[in-house]
Amino acid sequence: xxxxxxxxxxxxxxLVFHEPAENLMKANAVAAAVSLxxxxxxxxxxxxxxxxxxxxxxxxxFYLFLTAHGLNMLVFWIIxxxxxxxYFTSSTLLKCRLAAPGIGxxxxxxxxxxxLMNNYAxxxxxxxxxxxxxxxxGAHPTFYLGLILFAVGALISCFVFFATLVVAKSEKxxxxxxxxxxxxxxxxxxxxxxxxxxxxxxxxxxxxxxxGFIDHIDSLVYRTVFWAFGHSSQxxxxxxxxxxxxxxxxxxxxxxxxSEKVSRTAFFLYICFLQLASAHHLLxxxxxxxxxxxxxxxxxxxxxxxxxxxxxxxxPGSIEVAQRQKGYTNGLFEWLRKAPWGNPAFSGMFLSLIGxxxxxGISGVMMGTEQLNLLIHNTLYVPGHFHATVxxxxxxxxxxxxxxxxxxLFRRQMMFAGMAPWQPYVFGLxxxxxxxxxxxxxxxxxxxxxxxxxxxxNPLPYExxxxxxxxxxxxxxxxxxxxxxxxxxxxxxxxxxxxxxxIETPGFKEISAQQGMVGRPQPAAAPADTTVIAGHQGGxxxxxMCMVAPGTFVLAIVFLVSFVLYYFINWKxxxxxxxxx
Amino acid sequence: xxxxxxxxERVWWKQPLDRVEGLWIGIALVWCLIMFFMMPYWHxxxxxxxxxxxxxTTPEAYMKKAEEVVAKYKVREETDQKIPVxxxxxxxxxxxxxxxxxxxxxxxxxxxxxxxxxxxxMDWLHGFSLQPENINVEVHPGYDHVMTVTPxxxxxYSIICNEYCGINHHTMASRLYVK
Numbered sequence: 001x002x003x004x005x006x007x008x009x010x011x012x013x014x015l016v017f018h019e020p021a022e023n024l025m026k027a028n029a030v031a032a033a034v035s036l037x038x039x040x041x042x043x044x045x046x047x048x049x050x051x052x053x054x055x056x057x058x059x060x061x062f063y064l065f066l067t068a069h070g071l072n073m074l075v076f077w078i079i080x081x082x083x084x085x086x087y088f089t090s091s092t093l094l095k096c097r098l099a100a101p102g103i104g105x106x107x108x109x110x111x112x113x114x115x116l117m118n119n120y121a122x123x124x125x126x127x128x129x130x131x132x133x134x135x136x137x138g139a140h141p142t143f144y145l146g147l148i149l150f151a152v153g154a155l156i157s158c159f160v161f162f163a164t165l166v167v168a169k170s171e172k173x174x175x176x177x178x179x180x181x182x183x184x185x186x187x188x189x190x191x192x193x194x195x196x197x198x199x200x201x202x203x204x205x206x207x208x209x210x211x212g213f214i215d216h217i218d219s220l221v222y223r224t225v226f227w228a229f230g231h232s233s234q235x236x237x238x239x240x241x242x243x244x245x246x247x248x249x250x251x252x253x254x255x256x257x258x259s260e261k262v263s264r265t266a267f268f269l270y271i272c273f274l275q276l277a278s279a280h281h282l283l284x285x286x287x288x289x290x291x292x293x294x295x296x297x298x299x300x301x302x303x304x305x306x307x308x309x310x311x312x313x314x315x316p317g318s319i320e321v322a323q324r325q326k327g328y329t330n331g332l333f334e335w336l337r338k339a340p341w342g343n344p345a346f347s348g349m350f351l352s353l354i355g356x357x358x359x360x361g362i363s364g365v366m367m368g369t370e371q372l373n374l375l376i377h378n379t380l381y382v383p384g385h386f387h388a389t390v391x392x393x394x395x396x397x398x399x400x401x402x403x404x405x406x407x408x409l410f411r412r413q414m415m416f417a418g419m420a421p422w423q424p425y426v427f428g429l430x431x432x433x434x435x436x437x438x439x440x441x442x443x444x445x446x447x448x449x450x451x452x453x454x455x456x457x458n459p460l461p462y463e464x465x466x467x468x469x470x471x472x473x474x475x476x477x478x479x480x481x482x483x484x485x486x487x488x489x490x491x492x493x494x495x496x497x498x499x500x501x502x503i504e505t506p507g508f509k510e511i512s513a514q515q516g517m518v519g520r521p522q523p524a525a526a527p528a529d530t531t532v533i534a535g536h537q538g539g540x541x542x543x544x545m546c547m548v549a550p551g552t553f554v555l556a557i558v559f560l561v562s563f564v565l566y567y568f569i570n571w572k573x574x575x576x577x578x579x580x581x
Numbered sequence: 582x583x584x585x586x587x588x589x590e591r592v593w594w595k596q597p598l599d600r601v602e603g604l605w606i607g608i609a610l611v612w613c614l615i616m617f618f619m620m621p622y623w624h625x626x627x628x629x630x631x632x633x634x635x636x637x638t639t640p641e642a643y644m645k646k647a648e649e650v651v652a653k654y655k656v657r658e659e660t661d662q663k664i665p666v667x668x669x670x671x672x673x674x675x676x677x678x679x680x681x682x683x684x685x686x687x688x689x690x691x692x693x694x695x696x697x698x699x700x701x702x703m704d705w706l707h708g709f710s711l712q713p714e715n716i717n718v719e720v721h722p723g724y725d726h727v728m729t730v731t732p733x734x735x736x737x738y739s740i741i742c743n744e745y746c747g748i749n750h751h752t753m754a755s756r757l758y759v760k
Contacts, residue, residue, distance in 0.1 A: 059748055174587045176591040177593065178587060181584050218723065219706055247585055250584035257583070258601070259596055259597075259602060260588045260593035261594045262598065284717055285721065286635035286700075286726030287726075289633050294620045294621065297620075298616070306609050306610055313602065317602070369619065373717075378719070378743040379743060447708070449744075449750070451751040452751040455752065459660040460756050462712050547599065552601065556605055560609075563612070564612070575628070575629070577714060578716065578731060580631060580632070580728055580729065580731075581729045
């Protein structure tokens with residue numbers, strides 16, 4: 001079979017797209033957007049029911065909507081988009097032909113069929129078991145089968161990604177090491193393999209149990225192995241969206257990492273330690289020892305938290321350095337004030353960074369502490385936390401990347417160009433509100449996945465304080481903003497991709513490349529990149545110390561102070577609770 | 582655009598660190614270690630630690646023990662369903678049954694006294710959530726989890742289920758009294 005070696009070079013960005021890779025990226029991105037649309041519509045039903053004054057849906061539809069919302073958002077939207085990112089970071093960034101595009105399509109269609117089958121099971125009405133599907137609560141067999149198909153498809157895509165790396169290496173399409181963004185994507189793909197293997201280990205027996213071949217699934221075994229899948233899948237997101245942060249900093253500002261060594265080591269720490277965080281989910285479970293819980297929940301002494309704190313510094317730090325080189329050197333924050341806040345690719349990425357760190361990161365470490373978990377386990381604090389990490393962090397980062405991809409990948413002009421600059425703010429700030437208010441409600445003890453906190457019909461109801469009801473209402477209002485932001489995003493992207501004005505470049509044609517090599521490899525060192533960071537001129541004195549990114553350092557210290565205060569406030573709170581041992 | 586290009590210097594791992602990164606990594610590492618040591622520290626000096634004691638058992642065996650305690654220490658019944666209220670002596674073993682969709686029996690404890698409270702589910706997963714105290718523990722079928730609890734303040738508390746357990750999950754609420 002002849003290998004397709006058709007490439008095109010994007011005239012605006014200089015990026016090189018391999019034709020089959022490009023088509024796969026588009027297909028995965030479109031499937032992702034469809035999942036986001038479905039999940040978003042379901043979200044309205046969920047939030048308007050939990051807002052007690054509205055209380056829209058009856059309990060059966062509420063639990064059905066919540067199950068479908070979780071699966072379409074957490075699994076289908078994010079993983080479809082991640083597959084597009086894997087193809088982009090391997091084929092496009094390495095200027096390499098995609099290995100085995102045919103297998104990539106098989107994987108894609110398996111994922112589509114899996115997603116449809118799983119949605120079919122849920123909408124039948126007998127599989128409202130939530131994303132977690134904790135055995136011994138059982139769902140229809142197609143529920144598990146759909147998830148398994150989807151996961152195997154994703155696994156195959158990961159191997160197409162790895163094979164592309166091998167092709168790029170052997171066909172020498174790049175010099176030296178892979179770009180940092182590709183390195184981040186490799187991290188995500190390695191974690192994905194671990195994740196999907198764990199998923200198979202638990203979902204396959206559960207599927208067999210649902211059709212009657214196995215007669216017992218232990219609830220603790222299920223929870224333990226499930227979370228190696230369920231939480232690790234969110235760690236794929238973390239690696240992928242951190243890679244997207246670096247990519248956007250590079251695309252918008254021409255920023256180079258402060259040091260490749262530090263950023264890559266931080267990604268490597270993710271591979272080693274991030275999956276241990278799955279144990280966070282089991283801190284309030286019987287049958288596991290404190291030693292096991294402490295080692296795992298601290299991700300082996302918080303080495304993965306360290307990695308995120310490093311990325312949290314180096315991404316804005318690299319932007320600061322790039323901005324200072326452009327002459328924004330006044331004071332600590334001129335580089336940030338003069339950043340392109342009207343460019344949705346940047347504003348979305350920066351809100352994602354702030355929301356992920358301040359809301360998602362701090363709350364995640366707090367509730368992942370063995371004893372502190374007692375205070376918030378299974379309360380709304382948990383969804384509050386992961387709406388900050390997965391929605392503000394991952395989803396918003398992916399959204400901001402699409403603003404870059406529409407002209408470059410889809411070759412369309414942006415529709416609703418006047419609306420796009422507002423979208424990240426409406427969606428990001430709305431979702432930050434959702435996160436904060438859910439966490440507030442969770443701190444007051446409001447349970448997650450609960451249809452009615454008024455306990456109607458129960459002779460012994462618990463009366464939540466008025467502040468909890470207020471939090472639920474505020475979360476509902478914020479979610480409407482987020483929903484509007486999500487609708488704006490879909491209108492802009494779907495509108496542009498299908499109805500946007502085609503970008504035609506005079507003289508543009510697809511080129512056939514020999515042996516996968518497109519044009520010449522980049523020169524070893526472009527002039528702009530030769531500045532040695534340590535000898536960089538842009539630094540200003542901060543407390544007598546010369547740093548390349550003093551503003552970022554100040555922001556990092558603000559983050560640390562918030563982190564330390566919030567962490568110890570929770571220990572203080574715990575110390576007032578009934579003694580337990 | 583260099584994070585999306587191969588590093589310009591091939592030997593990038595010998596590039597020296599800038600102070601901003603070195604300093605931040607040092608600070609962050611110290612903070613991470615402090616957070617790590619807080620957990621063992623609390624096991625030694627803190628008073629709120631979830632018990633490691635748990636036993637594999639069956640719903641029938643567990644229910645039998647729970648019924649024995651109810652028979653011995655029942656003081657009254659509440660609601661139309663005649664849910665027994667149990668007032669066990671301090672230090673004794675008390676069994677709380679979680680099932681679709683109720684908690685059984687209602688416990689009446691004394692402030693300042695300690696009790697060995699057992700938690701287990703008869704069917705699916707449930708979540709023990711004591712409000713407004715805010716103690717939240719996962720309840721498994723087949724695992725008898727034994728916690729030694731010392732109520733500190735008198736009052737009427739609620740136990741609600743906070744692990745999704747099906748269509749009537751939201752009706753699963755009960756009481757716990759502290760005298």
